[in-house]
Amino acid sequence: MRDVAIVSVAQSHHRRSAEELNEVEMIQPVIRAALDGVGASISDIDFTCSGSSDYLAGQAFSFVMTLDAVGAWPPIVESHVEMDGAWALYEAWLKIQTGAADTAFVYSYSKASPGDLPRVMSRMLDPYYAGPLWPDSVAYAGLQARAMLDAGVTTERRMAEVAHRNREAARNNPNAQVVGSPSVDELLATPMLSDPLRVHDCPPISDGGVAVVLAAGDRARDWAERPAWIRGIDHRIDGHQPGARDLTSAPSVALAAQRAGVDGSFDVAEVHAPFTHQEQLVLDGLGLGDDVDVNPSGGALAANPMMAAGLIRLGEVATRIMDGSAGRGVAHATAGHLLQQNLVCVLEGGD
Amino acid sequence: MTADDRGDRSISTLPEGLWTQPTPSVPVDLGDDPVRRQVVPASMRYDYTPGLASTRFLRGLAEKRFLGERCPETGEVYIPPRGVSPVSGLPTTEQVEVGPKATITSFCVVHIGFGFNAPPTPFVSALFLPDGAAVSLYGTMGEVSHDQVRIGMRVEPVWVDDDQLTESMENIRYWRPIDEPDVPAEQLKGHM
Numbered sequence: 001m002r003d004v005a006i007v008s009v010a011q012s013h014h015r016r017s018a019e020e021l022n023e024v025e026m027i028q029p030v031i032r033a034a035l036d037g038v039g040a041s042i043s044d045i046d047f048t049c050s051g052s053s054d055y056l057a058g059q060a061f062s063f064v065m066t067l068d069a070v071g072a073w074p075p076i077v078e079s080h081v082e083m084d085g086a087w088a089l090y091e092a093w094l095k096i097q098t099g100a101a102d103t104a105f106v107y108s109y110s111k112a113s114p115g116d117l118p119r120v121m122s123r124m125l126d127p128y129y130a131g132p133l134w135p136d137s138v139a140y141a142g143l144q145a146r147a148m149l150d151a152g153v154t155t156e157r158r159m160a161e162v163a164h165r166n167r168e169a170a171r172n173n174p175n176a177q178v179v180g181s182p183s184v185d186e187l188l189a190t191p192m193l194s195d196p197l198r199v200h201d202c203p204p205i206s207d208g209g210v211a212v213v214l215a216a217g218d219r220a221r222d223w224a225e226r227p228a229w230i231r232g233i234d235h236r237i238d239g240h241q242p243g244a245r246d247l248t249s250a251p252s253v254a255l256a257a258q259r260a261g262v263d264g265s266f267d268v269a270e271v272h273a274p275f276t277h278q279e280q281l282v283l284d285g286l287g288l289g290d291d292v293d294v295n296p297s298g299g300a301l302a303a304n305p306m307m308a309a310g311l312i313r314l315g316e317v318a319t320r321i322m323d324g325s326a327g328r329g330v331a332h333a334t335a336g337h338l339l340q341q342n343l344v345c346v347l348e349g350g351d
Numbered sequence: 352m353t354a355d356d357r358g359d360r361s362i363s364t365l366p367e368g369l370w371t372q373p374t375p376s377v378p379v380d381l382g383d384d385p386v387r388r389q390v391v392p393a394s395m396r397y398d399y400t401p402g403l404a405s406t407r408f409l410r411g412l413a414e415k416r417f418l419g420e421r422c423p424e425t426g427e428v429y430i431p432p433r434g435v436s437p438v439s440g441l442p443t444t445e446q447v448e449v450g451p452k453a454t455i456t457s458f459c460v461v462h463i464g465f466g467f468n469a470p471p472t473p474f475v476s477a478l479f480l481p482d483g484a485a486v487s488l489y490g491t492m493g494e495v496s497h498d499q500v501r502i503g504m505r506v507e508p509v510w511v512d513d514d515q516l517t518e519s520m521e522n523i524r525y526w527r528p529i530d531e532p533d534v535p536a537e538q539l540k541g542h543m
Contacts, residue, residue, distance in 0.1 A: 022402025025434040028442060042440065058397030068433060071440025114397045123395075132391045 005227030008196030014208035046101035052107035085311030086333030109209025145162035170298025203304035229317035234259035253285025428486035450481030493525035
């Protein structure tokens with residue numbers, strides 16, 4: 001295996017609606033900041049991969065438009081996934097492993113504000129039996145929360161505690177959208193949205209994006225004083241049909257964690273759990289100890305740009321390793337409904 | 352009838368379907384009226400957010416003006432602008448009015464018309480490079496026989512009536528020739 005590291009990370013200041021900007025105007029400063037972070041231009045990059053979905057802003061070939069912000073001329077080696085950017089990073093990491101590239105640029109973004117996101121999300125369901133019923137994504141998540149509460153896997157108080165801890169942590173995150181939280185008791189006194197979910201149990205709807213530079217070996221050491229080395233990365237998928245799954249556990253998290261080499265101690269963990277009840281499933285799957293700092297950024301509960309919130313988790317861990325505030329960390333990204341698909345990445349400082 | 356020729360499309364034209372399949376334990380009996388179709392109406396509504404540069408362009412169209420934006424690195428003017436130079440990846444900062452006179456950089460004589468608002472066939476669709484712009488706009492030709500259209504031909508837009516102007520490319524009814532000498536093809540190199 002080649003040593004590959006994240007050497008630069010940039011993200012937008014996430015907000016409910018970047019209504020004055022189109023997608024390319026929104027992501028351009030982020031793309032530029034990530035490249036400037038290592039003093040690179042696109043001609044220094046061997047492979048570029050992005051993650052986005054046309055369904056979110058209702059724009060055909062959105063990713064082709066945003067390639068303008070990369071400056072893809074003369075023509076570059078480029079790819080795209082209709083997935084969270086964490087999977088674009090996985091493709092880039094693979095490309096470097098094959099030896100076809102030494103450097104890679106990865107970015108992902110979305111503007112969910114032009115559409116009705118909970119309705120748009122229902123288009124991920126099978127188009128014959130669930131899709132025609134248009135279940136919204138919050139009501140769908142409520143099925144999982146209810147199953148977990150009933151099974152005694154979590155409690156409404158514990159869910160409120162997750163909301164409170166993440167959004168209080170977001171006070172230190174200049175890019176966060178939802179910052180600060182009422183007390184747990186105050187949260188529990190609020191009305192139900194989709195019972196058993198209250199508003200605080202749900203992620204915000206966000207417009208935003210993230211960009212990351214990857215490099216192998218000496219190139220990474222040239223570009224960064226403290227590269228965040230990818231020591232393990234893996235992704236696994238559970239069944240698409242939620243009725244065929246046990247919604248009170250996430251076996252694909254545990255398997256991806258095992259394959260990515262999640263063991264020993266970690267200084268920091270960033271997990272991509274859009275709904276409060278899901279954080280516990282991810283932490284249980286990762287099997288982390290109690291001494292880990294979980295989601296110092298506030299996680300997806302503080303800002304949840306679709307297609308980017310997973311890659312942002314990798315970026316948050318990498319940033320802490322690069323600035324020396326953490327030595328070893330684990331990042332998790334999810335895709336699909338109800339933690340269907342999961343990616344786990346172990347990042348480390350040092351040589 | 353085999354499973355493969357029962358439907359309204361063939362699954363495989365390979366001999367024996369190339370791959371054999373295990374016999375299903377549930378008998379295959381679709382009856383006289385198999386389910387072949389499911390009608391699932393679906394629609395989603397979006398707000399269009401054109402962004403800063405495209406908003407300026409669309410407002411210009413409502414005044415019968417073409418407002419492009421310049422790449423700070425190459426100096427080329429892009430239209431319709433999207434706020435970023437596709438060559439340098441840098442934000443365009445300078446707004447530049449181009450056209451309305453333009454040059455045909457390519458064309459196609461259409462004998463079978465598709466879509467909305469297609470003129471009577473045969474008609475000419477073409478790419479129009481507004482004077483001062485680096486990229487061309489799509490449109491159709493009018494007021495000229497299709498066999499007279501050529502690359503390098505000089506043209507101008509014919510706009511809808513003033514009370515019909517909106518923030519839309521539909522403001523241009525069509526383009527028509529003007530009495531100016533053709534632009535030599537070598538001058539259009541890089542813009543075709």
